[in-house]
Amino acid sequence: MTTKLNDTSDYPDLSEFDEDMRDSVRGMVDAEKRALAAREQTDEADDCACKEGMFPGASRRSFLFSAAAGAAATGLLPRIAQAAAPAGAMEFPVAPDSTKIAGRLTGDDGGYGSRSQFETAVRWRFPTKTKESSWSMTPLSDGHGMITPSGLHFERHHGGIPTIDPKKHTLIVHGMCDTPKKFTMADLMRFPRQSRINFIECSGNGLTEYKRPFLKTVQGTHGLTSTSEWTGVPLSTILSEVGVQDGAAWILAEGADAAVMTRSVPLDKAWGDAMLAYAQNGEAIRPEQGYPLRLVLPGYEGNTNIKWLRRLKISDKPFQTREETSKYTDVLDGGKARQFTFTMEAKSVITFPSGEMKLPGAGFYEITGIAWSGRGKIRQVEVTTDGGKTWLIAALQGPILPICHTRFRFPWKWDGNPALIASRCIDETGYVQPTIAAINKVRGLNGHPKFASVYHNNSIMAWAIGADGSVKNAAHKV
Amino acid sequence: MLKKQHRQAYRGLLATTIIPLAIALTAGSANAGKFGFGTTPTKAEIAAINIDVMADGRGLPAGSGTVAQGKAVYEAKCVACHGDNLQGVKITGGAALIGGRGSIGTTKTKKTVESYWPYASTLFDYVRRAMPFNAPGSLKNDEVYAVSAYVLNRAQIIKSNEVMSAKTLAKVKMPNRNGFIPDPRPDVHNYR
Numbered sequence: 001m002t003t004k005l006n007d008t009s010d011y012p013d014l015s016e017f018d019e020d021m022r023d024s025v026r027g028m029v030d031a032e033k034r035a036l037a038a039r040e041q042t043d044e045a046d047d048c049a050c051k052e053g054m055f056p057g058a059s060r061r062s063f064l065f066s067a068a069a070g071a072a073a074t075g076l077l078p079r080i081a082q083a084a085a086p087a088g089a090m091e092f093p094v095a096p097d098s099t100k101i102a103g104r105l106t107g108d109d110g111g112y113g114s115r116s117q118f119e120t121a122v123r124w125r126f127p128t129k130t131k132e133s134s135w136s137m138t139p140l141s142d143g144h145g146m147i148t149p150s151g152l153h154f155e156r157h158h159g160g161i162p163t164i165d166p167k168k169h170t171l172i173v174h175g176m177c178d179t180p181k182k183f184t185m186a187d188l189m190r191f192p193r194q195s196r197i198n199f200i201e202c203s204g205n206g207l208t209e210y211k212r213p214f215l216k217t218v219q220g221t222h223g224l225t226s227t228s229e230w231t232g233v234p235l236s237t238i239l240s241e242v243g244v245q246d247g248a249a250w251i252l253a254e255g256a257d258a259a260v261m262t263r264s265v266p267l268d269k270a271w272g273d274a275m276l277a278y279a280q281n282g283e284a285i286r287p288e289q290g291y292p293l294r295l296v297l298p299g300y301e302g303n304t305n306i307k308w309l310r311r312l313k314i315s316d317k318p319f320q321t322r323e324e325t326s327k328y329t330d331v332l333d334g335g336k337a338r339q340f341t342f343t344m345e346a347k348s349v350i351t352f353p354s355g356e357m358k359l360p361g362a363g364f365y366e367i368t369g370i371a372w373s374g375r376g377k378i379r380q381v382e383v384t385t386d387g388g389k390t391w392l393i394a395a396l397q398g399p400i401l402p403i404c405h406t407r408f409r410f411p412w413k414w415d416g417n418p419a420l421i422a423s424r425c426i427d428e429t430g431y432v433q434p435t436i437a438a439i440n441k442v443r444g445l446n447g448h449p450k451f452a453s454v455y456h457n458n459s460i461m462a463w464a465i466g467a468d469g470s471v472k473n474a475a476h477k478v
Numbered sequence: 479m480l481k482k483q484h485r486q487a488y489r490g491l492l493a494t495t496i497i498p499l500a501i502a503l504t505a506g507s508a509n510a511g512k513f514g515f516g517t518t519p520t521k522a523e524i525a526a527i528n529i530d531v532m533a534d535g536r537g538l539p540a541g542s543g544t545v546a547q548g549k550a551v552y553e554a555k556c557v558a559c560h561g562d563n564l565q566g567v568k569i570t571g572g573a574a575l576i577g578g579r580g581s582i583g584t585t586k587t588k589k590t591v592e593s594y595w596p597y598a599s600t601l602f603d604y605v606r607r608a609m610p611f612n613a614p615g616s617l618k619n620d621e622v623y624a625v626s627a628y629v630l631n632r633a634q635i636i637k638s639n640e641v642m643s644a645k646t647l648a649k650v651k652m653p654n655r656n657g658f659i660p661d662p663r664p665d666v667h668n669y670r
Binding site for chain 2: 023130132133158159172174179180181182183184187188190191237240241252254258259260262310311313315317319320321322325326329331332333334335336337338339340341342343345426429430431432434438439442443
């Protein structure tokens with residue numbers, strides 16, 4: 001065990017962050033160190049040949065009960081010591097030969113399944129000062145395809161996760177409309193439905209990486225984006241129902257959490273693809289994602305996708321809420337701040353190989369990752385394995401959907417020499433994912449020793465592979 | 479074969495169900511285009527959650543509060559997280575409320591209510607809906623006016639004898655009132 005907590009000495013100097021950010025970043029470092037320490041422990045306890053950590057999080061857990069208890073003795077019942085199982089799993093004994101003993105009984109899970117006890121990928125909580133106002137990050141390096149499992153969708157809460165009885169929950173729509181309305185969940189579910197697969201990304205995703213490579217893993221650098229299938233009522237249906245009056249231009253969306261979260265949404269977006277979603281990935285939305293009702297604004301920064309939605313107020317002007325003035329605004333060189341930056345621009349990242357993995361040796365690897373854009377479909381993803389000298393087109397895994405994670409794959413034969421790999425994407429508008437240098441140039445951070453802007457970092461991400469197969473954060477190097 | 483049958487069945491469904499529904503929805507009545515689901519909320523139901531306050535003062539409730547009253551509210555309910563001098567308390571995560579004026583965009587950027595928030599209405603709105611952190615939404619309107627007055631006074635934005643109310647709060651000119659510009663994205667113009 002070499003990982004020391006509460007010690008940032010193997011990370012860059014934190015003094016370049018302003019005072020507020022420094023605390024947050026220290027917390028982020030702590031979260032990452034805890035996760036890496038847990039992995040080290042797992043690796044040590046495990047006596048398997050795949051210790052290299054090529055796929056961190058993939059199962060290498062030792063099976064604490066199987067040796068002592070034996071499957072026959074326990075009749076393959078779930079162990080009482082559930083704590084031993086990873087989150088979302090139950091611990092069962094492992095038979096020496098699964099073909100020689102009947103397996104578990106159908107329905108013994110109570111009718112709702114859990115994942116394998118050998119799967120350990122979890123969200124990390126970013127250890128902010130209170131657990132109520134905090135966030136957690138999706139383990140992107142463990143992801144497959146384009147859908148994020150509901151239980152691994154990143155979170156951001158400002159006043160904790162409320163427990164809301166859907167039978168008592170209502171949505172009130174009022175303000176500049178002809179007929180204000182109150183809808184129960186049953187009312188909302190009677191309207192014609194729509195399903196759509198969209199990513200939601202926090203605009204703070206990548207905030208630590210503006211100045212220089214900072215965190216070590218892709219979960220830390222990019223884990224505030226997730227993709228789900230969302231089902232609900234188009235907001236336009238509800239607007240037709242209440243009759244929007246002339247002169248209206250904005251809608252306030254308000255949540256029923258302890259922060260009573262509010263954001264102003266342009267009416268054009270509300271009439272466009274906005275949705276009042278009550279389902280995620282085919283079942284009711286998870287509590288931490290807004291149960292029973294969430295506003296989904298495809299391509300808009302995560303914070304505007306108000307969870308636990310209780311009220312929509314139609315008005316002529318934006319409401320200038322705390323979250324759209326003091327937060328989620330980007331200060332430029334000179335002191336002016338950009339406000340109402342809604343669209344999350346095209347972005348991609350390689351998730352394998354990525355930070356803190358270790359390639360066992362030269363040979364074939366499939367480089368893979370995800371690309372997404374708040375403006376529509378991904379048209380192309382390009383990968384470099386020589387630090388940006390040459391870029392080759394990656395294969396895109398269909399279906400390629402607008403405003404959705406798109407999986408890319410790139411076959412690569414590593415010759416065992418140090419390599420610098422990166423991806424960049426182009427969306428259907430022709431917008432090319434920029435370098436961090438290009439972003440900092442237009443946002444005026446050049447010459448500033450400290451951060452001004454922390455949100456909306458969609459720059460190219462690079463990973464450096466050493467001759468020993470180690471993979472390190474190389475943001476800014478391409 | 480199956481597919482064809484399925485299509486025919488779907489066409490049948492369209493003919494018998496969806497088209498009549500569409501006609502019903504577009505019939506020339508007062509409810510044209512409407513499903514009619516949901517109910518009309520009472521005025522009291524709306525008032526109970528209609529708590530937003532806009533920059534021009536719309537939504538500010540009746541009531542008022544002085545700086546002195548606000549000091550008492552602050553010391554009872556805010557000081558633990560925001561500190562004796564409104565400087566913030568790291569261990570609680572409570573933000574600094576004052577200071578940093580003129581620092582935005584410099585190497586010493588410090589975002590506080592005083593230095594960064596463009597509207598006093600936001601202070602009232604946010605305190606009323608989400609503060610104090612351990613008992614959100616518990617302050618009476620007079621208390622919210624008072625504690626807003628106290629913060630604004632400690633930020634040297636209003637004088638110690640000024641009273642905050644629906645009439646006065648929206649007129650407070652915040653130091654960073656003109657500090658925000660609309661977003662011009664896309665800002666990196668690299669297109670193919």
